[in-house]
Amino acid sequence: MQIGDTSAPKPILYVDGVTVTFDGFRALNDLSLVIAPGEMRAIIGPNGAGKTTMMDVITGKTRPDVGTVAFNGDVDLTKLDEAAIAQLGIGRKFQKPTVFESHTVRDNLQLALAGLRKPFTVLFAKETAKERQRIDELLELTKLTESHGRLAGDLSHGQKQWLEIGMLLAQEPALLLVDEPVAGMTDAETAETAELLVEINKTRSVVVVEHDMTFVKALGVKVTVLHEGSVLAEGPLDQVQANERVIEVYLGR
């Protein structure tokens, strides 16, 4: 699909011919990937395939040597810094949870909702009815309604991950990037996280990097397999798992 093609909906994310080199080593090698608006895509690939580097390029943490990275059709992300990209509506959930442990669940969401306002002002300012409603919605979505008054530091690992996802949603990203969300989760938490992402995907695009195939299967979305910085295969999970080249890469043959 061409960026200038007016007959097709503009991709929410368009990555074309991206190469990133570290000391001569190609972490991304002519990588091309298109995410449609409203799509959820799962990215898999062996260690060192370039998954994190790809997320870094999208969020402006790493600059490509060459290639195009465009958001919403025509916003050139390679010209923007991390703060500007976040502001545009690209949220990133890193692997480890980074919630404010000594604040309650509700306060964490309130801080996220307020964004750039100073934390002290936020916690002592009166919550508007609209803010309260949005926080209640986020609590329900992340299954934290009953835990709203608990300190974030006392939550289970899975709940902390959900809280942080809720905090990112408070900023209403059009595209949510999620890096290995179920690492360290119980099977039940993993299943609930898949449900959560499916629900989130009803209102925004999602790109999720994950090694856990049970989780990826539960998402039921198109999968992109990265290998040595390029796309090795793309399609439904069953199809890519049956692909000879994918099997070779995963078995290390």
Ligand SMILES: Nc1ncnc2c1ncn2[C@@H]1O[C@H](COP(=O)(O)OP(=O)(O)OP(=O)(O)O)[C@@H](O)[C@H]1O
């Ligand atoms: N800042 C850096 N300097 C040098 N090499 C790097 C740097 N960042 C990544 N690399 C290398 O680039 C390759 C791709 O790394 P990347 O972290 O993107 O892979 P990944 O698919 O996310 O792997 P994993 O599943 O292990 O997280 C690796 O070989 C890595 O060692």
